[in-house]
Amino acid sequence: MDFKQAIIDELTERFAVSYNDATDRQMYEAVVGITRAILQKKRAKSAQLEKEQHAKKVYYMSMEFLIGRSLKNNLYNLGYENDMKKALAELGSDLEKLYDMEPDAGLGNGGLGRLAACYLDSLTGLDYPATGFSIRYEFGIFKQVIMDGWQVEYPDNWLELGGAWLVPRPDESEEVYFDGYVEENWSEKGLQTVHKDYTRVLAVPYDILISGDADIVNKLRIWGAKSLDNFNMSLFSRGEYLKSVENEAQSEAISKVLYPADDHETGKRLRLRQQYFFVSASLKNIIKEHMSLYDTLENLADKVIIHINDTHPALCIPELMRILMDEHGYTWDDAWNICTKTLAYTNHTVMSEALEQWNVTMFKSILPRIYSIVKEINRRFCEMVYADHPDKRSRIDDIAIISRGMVKMANLCVASCFCVNGVSALHSEILKNDLFRDYNDIFPGKLTNVTNGIVHRRWLCQANPLLTRLLCETIGDGFVKNSMELEKFLSYKDDSSVLARLAQIKLENKHRLADYIAKNCGVSVNAESIFDIQAKRLHEYKRQLLCALYILDLYKDLKNGRTDINPHTFIFGAKASSGYVMAKEIIRFICAVADTVNGDTKTNSCLKAVFIPDYRVSLAEIMMPAAELSEQISLAGKEASGTGNMKFMINGAITIGTLDGANVEIHQQVGDENIFLFGMHTDEVNERRKTYRPSQVLDSNPDLKEIISFVSKGGVSGKNFDSIVHYLTDSDPYMTLADFDSYKSAQQKADSVYKDINKWNKMSLVNIAKAGIFSSDRSVEEYAKRIWHLKKI
Numbered sequence: 001m002d003f004k005q006a007i008i009d010e011l012t013e014r015f016a017v018s019y020n021d022a023t024d025r026q027m028y029e030a031v032v033g034i035t036r037a038i039l040q041k042k043r044a045k046s047a048q049l050e051k052e053q054h055a056k057k058v059y060y061m062s063m064e065f066l067i068g069r070s071l072k073n074n075l076y077n078l079g080y081e082n083d084m085k086k087a088l089a090e091l092g093s094d095l096e097k098l099y100d101m102e103p104d105a106g107l108g109n110g111g112l113g114r115l116a117a118c119y120l121d122s123l124t125g126l127d128y129p130a131t132g133f134s135i136r137y138e139f140g141i142f143k144q145v146i147m148d149g150w151q152v153e154y155p156d157n158w159l160e161l162g163g164a165w166l167v168p169r170p171d172e173s174e175e176v177y178f179d180g181y182v183e184e185n186w187s188e189k190g191l192q193t194v195h196k197d198y199t200r201v202l203a204v205p206y207d208i209l210i211s212g213d214a215d216i217v218n219k220l221r222i223w224g225a226k227s228l229d230n231f232n233m234s235l236f237s238r239g240e241y242l243k244s245v246e247n248e249a250q251s252e253a254i255s256k257v258l259y260p261a262d263d264h265e266t267g268k269r270l271r272l273r274q275q276y277f278f279v280s281a282s283l284k285n286i287i288k289e290h291m292s293l294y295d296t297l298e299n300l301a302d303k304v305i306i307h308i309n310d311t312h313p314a315l316c317i318p319e320l321m322r323i324l325m326d327e328h329g330y331t332w333d334d335a336w337n338i339c340t341k342t343l344a345y346t347n348h349t350v351m352s353e354a355l356e357q358w359n360v361t362m363f364k365s366i367l368p369r370i371y372s373i374v375k376e377i378n379r380r381f382c383e384m385v386y387a388d389h390p391d392k393r394s395r396i397d398d399i400a401i402i403s404r405g406m407v408k409m410a411n412l413c414v415a416s417c418f419c420v421n422g423v424s425a426l427h428s429e430i431l432k433n434d435l436f437r438d439y440n441d442i443f444p445g446k447l448t449n450v451t452n453g454i455v456h457r458r459w460l461c462q463a464n465p466l467l468t469r470l471l472c473e474t475i476g477d478g479f480v481k482n483s484m485e486l487e488k489f490l491s492y493k494d495d496s497s498v499l500a501r502l503a504q505i506k507l508e509n510k511h512r513l514a515d516y517i518a519k520n521c522g523v524s525v526n527a528e529s530i531f532d533i534q535a536k537r538l539h540e541y542k543r544q545l546l547c548a549l550y551i552l553d554l555y556k557d558l559k560n561g562r563t564d565i566n567p568h569t570f571i572f573g574a575k576a577s578s579g580y581v582m583a584k585e586i587i588r589f590i591c592a593v594a595d596t597v598n599g600d601t602k603t604n605s606c607l608k609a610v611f612i613p614d615y616r617v618s619l620a621e622i623m624m625p626a627a628e629l630s631e632q633i634s635l636a637g638k639e640a641s642g643t644g645n646m647k648f649m650i651n652g653a654i655t656i657g658t659l660d661g662a663n664v665e666i667h668q669q670v671g672d673e674n675i676f677l678f679g680m681h682t683d684e685v686n687e688r689r690k691t692y693r694p695s696q697v698l699d700s701n702p703d704l705k706e707i708i709s710f711v712s713k714g715g716v717s718g719k720n721f722d723s724i725v726h727y728l729t730d731s732d733p734y735m736t737l738a739d740f741d742s743y744k745s746a747q748q749k750a751d752s753v754y755k756d757i758n759k760w761n762k763m764s765l766v767n768i769a770k771a772g773i774f775s776s777d778r779s780v781e782e783y784a785k786r787i788w789h790l791k792k793i
């Protein structure tokens with residue numbers, strides 16, 4: 001394709017400008033327009049093939065798809081990066097500059113949302129027919145600014161430029177019905193339900209085309225809410241101007257903003273409306289598509305998999321029942337039979353406060369028909385348990401879908417879906433033995449594991465071109481398609497020239513990050529120091545505090561004249577949910593610790609710390625390749641999997657971590673010698689918790705005592721951190737103090753290995769070589785073969 005001519009044409013047709021007069025923005029839009037058009041053509045072809053082959057298809061339902069930027073990913077996957085670069089250069093422009101203009105599509109909070117995006121890419125790259133469904137949030141995850149240590153949130157108006165990727169499909173809009181009440185009438189056809197006095201909202205679809213380094217193109221369909229009864233003329237003519245616009249604003253609020261919480265069930269009405277909105281529109285869409293192909297729903301379970309990403313889209317269950325019964329005349333039993341063969345569920349958390357529950361009164365008032373269906377699912381389920389599992393009768397309050405005035409979404413999912421999976425080996429064991437223990441007895445074999453993965457084409461090939469080139473030169477480019485070929489790199493473990501190049505590449509990537517830090521944080525960091533990075537959402541259980549305490553410990557030692565440590569730079573990136581007070585306090589603490597150590601000229605050549613604001617996908621793409629130590633230090637049993645751990649690993653960072661989530665499997669891959677493990681194991685945590693007193697740890701640990709007293713006395717930047725001190729000394733719910741000594745030893749071991757740089761580089765190489773299994777290509781193949789039973793197009 002002649003991209004130069006295409007750009008010239010696009011600029012003329014869109015903006016009536018010639019290339020030498022075009023602004024950067026016009027250039028950007030022209031290039032996106034051309035790329036989008038190529039994807040559209042490929043999508044049309046893929047859709048045709050899907051139809052011809054009567055392919056079984058997966059619909060991945062998720063409240064979040066944390067896509068990040070798309071231009072580079074699409075050009076890379078299409079194989080047009082070099083051609084486009086050349087064309088732009090000839091026109092006096094620069095592709096890298098255009099890449100940097102693109103806002104992140106931040107339609108997600110963290111791991112769960114990014115996982116969904118990785119899975120769509122991998123499914124597409126592997127030629128599986130898949131569609132993602134979500135919400136077209138007008139505002140994605142907030143922009144984080146740090147002011148005097150405090151996190152301040154700003155709206156993320158990503159559509160301004162990011163909207164260029166969306167293909168509007170108003171012709172496929174769907175109506176969604178809320179509120180009102182249901183009337184039940186007995187007729188000769190049985191019980192008929194009529195939903196009355198509802199409010200309607202129009203769901204308008206926008207498609208984002210997904211490329212994946214293969215011929216097929218899939219789509220992510222996101223729904224925007226539009227008021228139907230907008231501008232109520234009768235209200236307006238009665239002079240009630242405000243009321244007439246109020247209705248409109250209320251409907252359209254549904255797709256206004258992503259909830260920035262990834263931990264706490266907030267129980268907000270708007271959140272429930274968001275969930276039903278996208279679930280109902282998507283299911284209507286799926287059913288229409290299926291009917292137009294087959295003219296029956298009898299074969300739905302053979303042709304359609306609806307996968308629910310955590311409980312957030314769990315309303316798929318009653319909504320599919322509703323469509324089958326109320327709109328297609330199915331009996332309860334026949335509808336249930338179809339539903340329970342079509343729906344699968346992934347759990348992403350065991351933290352009780354993150355398990356969704358809805359107040360019955362609220363649920364019923366917003367979704368009266370859906371509530372009546374959930375109630376019936378619950379009635380039948382409890383009846384079955386009572387009859388078939390007498391040993392579970394005493395447990396019924398905990399197993400029931402509705403109990404103690406709440407609708408429990410995880411229970412609804414496990415009772416209804418044909419398959420339930422956890423996201424790492426350890427997490428899935430905890431589901432079976434703990435969280436869903438009763439369900440595991442009632443439905444043996446339903447619970448399984450699929451360990452998470454990351455799309456290595458983005459996180460290695462695109463984010464780390466230097467390492468990718470080295471890999472291609474040594475082991476060939478087979479690993480791009482088959483990540484397991486990374487293992488070939490192991491044979492270079494003792495090749496000193498390869499190890500030297502590896503070190504050189506790391507250094508260059510560290511310089512790239514150091515430049516970003518200098519520019520965005522005004523802190524100069526030494527690229528020759530160890531880059532030790534913790535990047536993830538801010539949560540107590542992830543224990544960013546553990547690392548902060550260790551920084552103070554090092555600082556204390558340096559002040560006391562210790563000289564034997566390598567220069568060390570601690571780097572953090574983390575957003576806190578806007579209502580999560582403790583998380584915000586921890587950010588303030590880290591920033592103050594950073595100010596303290598960076599400002600001390602006696603120590604700052606050896607020790608620095610930086611909190612980089614606004615951690616997001618495009619920033620992660622700079623941080624991961626620059627990391628040498630990957631902090632994965634959650635309390636064992638709490639992190640379902642983690643996926644940042646995999647991104648660091650594939651870029652050659654060595655993990656310092658607990659045996660939690662997928663760290664367990666990383667350890668299995670690399671062995672004891674290539675990871676710095678520390679901390680209590682899950683069973684030790686459970687045992688210790690029974691009698692845990694943080695004050696006892698302090699009494700026996702003079703170092704910790706000194707650090708805490710330093711904080712109490714205002715040693716950290718002269719600021720008051722009583723909140724942190726009380727948190728740690730009074731309750732310490734995630735046992736930070738209990739793991740401190742062990743963490744410190746692991747850090748010291750890392751420091752001593754770093755002195756033997758050859759050994760370090762070897763460890764780094766092993767991590768890269770063993771990371772292939774953590775490609776989402778592997779995860780998606782597991783889902784496709786073991787759960788979805790999909791065939792490639």
Ligand code: 26Q
Pocket residue numbers: 109110111112113115259261262263264265266267271348349354356423452639640641642643661
């Ligand atoms: C729930 C109710 C109300 C408002 C928000 C929420 C909500 C939103 C997002 C609850 C949870 C989330 C996101 C959770 C998440 O990202 N979990 C992470 O999922 C990753 C992918 O499986 C894992 O690797 C991480 O371990 C897990 O924390």
